[in-house]
Amino acid sequence: MVNDVKIAGVGMTPFGRHRERTVREMFGDAAGEAFEDADVPRDAVEEVFFGNYMGEFAEQQGHQGPLAAEAAGVQAPATRIDSACASSGVAVRLGYEKVRSGLADVVLVGGGERMTNLSTPDGTEALSAAADALWEIRAGMTFPGAYSLMANRYFHEYGGSREDLAHIAVKNHDHAVDNELAQFQRAISVEEVLDAATICSPFGMFDCSPMSDGASAALLVSDEFAAEHNLDAPVRIRGAGQHSDNFALGDRASMCHTPAADRAAEMAFEDAGIGPDDIDVAEVHDCFTIAEVLALESLGLYEPGEAISAARNGETAIDGDLPVNLSGGLKAKGHPVGATGCGQISELTKLLRGDHVNSDAVEDATTGVTHNAGGTVASCVVHVLEVDG
Amino acid sequence: MSYDARDDGYDDFLDAVEDGEPYYLESPSGNGWLPPRNCDPETGETDLVEKPLPETGDVLTQTTTHVSGPTFADDAPYVVAVASFGPVNITGQMRGVDDVEIGQQVTLGIDQTETTGDRVIVFRPVE
Numbered sequence: 001m002v003n004d005v006k007i008a009g010v011g012m013t014p015f016g017r018h019r020e021r022t023v024r025e026m027f028g029d030a031a032g033e034a035f036e037d038a039d040v041p042r043d044a045v046e047e048v049f050f051g052n053y054m055g056e057f058a059e060q061q062g063h064q065g066p067l068a069a070e071a072a073g074v075q076a077p078a079t080r081i082d083s084a085c086a087s088s089g090v091a092v093r094l095g096y097e098k099v100r101s102g103l104a105d106v107v108l109v110g111g112g113e114r115m116t117n118l119s120t121p122d123g124t125e126a127l128s129a130a131a132d133a134l135w136e137i138r139a140g141m142t143f144p145g146a147y148s149l150m151a152n153r154y155f156h157e158y159g160g161s162r163e164d165l166a167h168i169a170v171k172n173h174d175h176a177v178d179n180e181l182a183q184f185q186r187a188i189s190v191e192e193v194l195d196a197a198t199i200c201s202p203f204g205m206f207d208c209s210p211m212s213d214g215a216s217a218a219l220l221v222s223d224e225f226a227a228e229h230n231l232d233a234p235v236r237i238r239g240a241g242q243h244s245d246n247f248a249l250g251d252r253a254s255m256c257h258t259p260a261a262d263r264a265a266e267m268a269f270e271d272a273g274i275g276p277d278d279i280d281v282a283e284v285h286d287c288f289t290i291a292e293v294l295a296l297e298s299l300g301l302y303e304p305g306e307a308i309s310a311a312r313n314g315e316t317a318i319d320g321d322l323p324v325n326l327s328g329g330l331k332a333k334g335h336p337v338g339a340t341g342c343g344q345i346s347e348l349t350k351l352l353r354g355d356h357v358n359s360d361a362v363e364d365a366t367t368g369v370t371h372n373a374g375g376t377v378a379s380c381v382v383h384v385l386e387v388d389g
Numbered sequence: 390m391s392y393d394a395r396d397d398g399y400d401d402f403l404d405a406v407e408d409g410e411p412y413y414l415e416s417p418s419g420n421g422w423l424p425p426r427n428c429d430p431e432t433g434e435t436d437l438v439e440k441p442l443p444e445t446g447d448v449l450t451q452t453t454t455h456v457s458g459p460t461f462a463d464d465a466p467y468v469v470a471v472a473s474f475g476p477v478n479i480t481g482q483m484r485g486v487d488d489v490e491i492g493q494q495v496t497l498g499i500d501q502t503e504t505t506g507d508r509v510i511v512f513r514p515v516e
Contacts, residue, residue: 120456121457121458121459121462124456125458125460128458135423135480137460138507138509139469140454140457140460140509141469142457145469148454152450152452198453200452200456250449255450
């Protein structure tokens, strides 16, 4: 039995600095919004997959699967997913597979993270734990450092500059200006990006996504359930893919490509029966400016070495040929790491349905893709979404 | 955080560098890996053997870290680099040079961090 998987409802708290809010409280809000959006009763849920990465660091709280289900008012098998920053993207994929295979008709997926109650150094150290504790962290590598290593290698192999990267930050801030769920609802200039304090060369502060608090949720249902309950669910997950890579950056065949994303994208497009040329809009994992470049190339939306100039040329802007990160991306919408992947699903669903603040820019779009990465892309999950014509 | 307990494989490698006999693990397919490994992750081959690490490596990429975690707070700013030593790439901190270029030839060594006094892999430019 193979079901079509509909996204019956989505919910997302505003991402930003909400340092006194617990993950359980935020996920309760996001899930409640998803139930209301879907018009699905809580007792219909058969399984919960919940993404969370750093609960032990930030809240001294592990074992968050049943805690999340309780917060959502759901009594069902519940599992916490840790795949670093791809945690809730993986939760979405597991829910998708559960429904698609016919093992369940209704699955609640999502994630949550609390980060800003930690100091910047402590948050930096917590995030670093997603890298290799022996061979990377003990050399002093941080996550901005890891992506800086990738950026400098990219520049060496393909060219490009800090200014090219700055245009990515500027674009994503522009996209977030009217998004009430975004952490930074303000435009920035290329000059501001270039003049910002250096975090790890070549990155300044504006090349890096922020520490954020927030939660996201989605209700995935079978097409049969949607029809029986007369749900208004025009968006479906048409394909999904996930892959892994060698854990340490240095153990990869290349430091300026992301093979896990290549393979996840190939799987998702094969599952969907379409290709990159069919994509109208994308939400990709721009945890650092270079990450958007690597994502677009792995998705096959650009050839290797060519996405570096996409933002500068306006191609990925709201009025470009391929709008990327209309939500503001991780860069401006915010990056509560365990909530990010499902947050992309929530934002893209709204963009395709027509009820996102930036939907008018893609009113003819029928197909979109999300790309959610964990670590230095040792994990990656890709989803292809489609709206009824 | 400071590391009191030894980590098999990793600390053995650091000891070997300090003793002037660094090594890597090679699989029958010729792939090289840092320890600890039970198998070649690309091929699944389990009969790995120790091979001597080349004496010099080449910097593949580098970054200067200005904002660190607490474990390296007193070390910042510092340069992290990845260098290739034959079939394996190693991540470490640069010492003894202000401007690191990709392609710079380096040797491998062990130093201590300013913040915790823990051992850290370092690279020094080839004279």
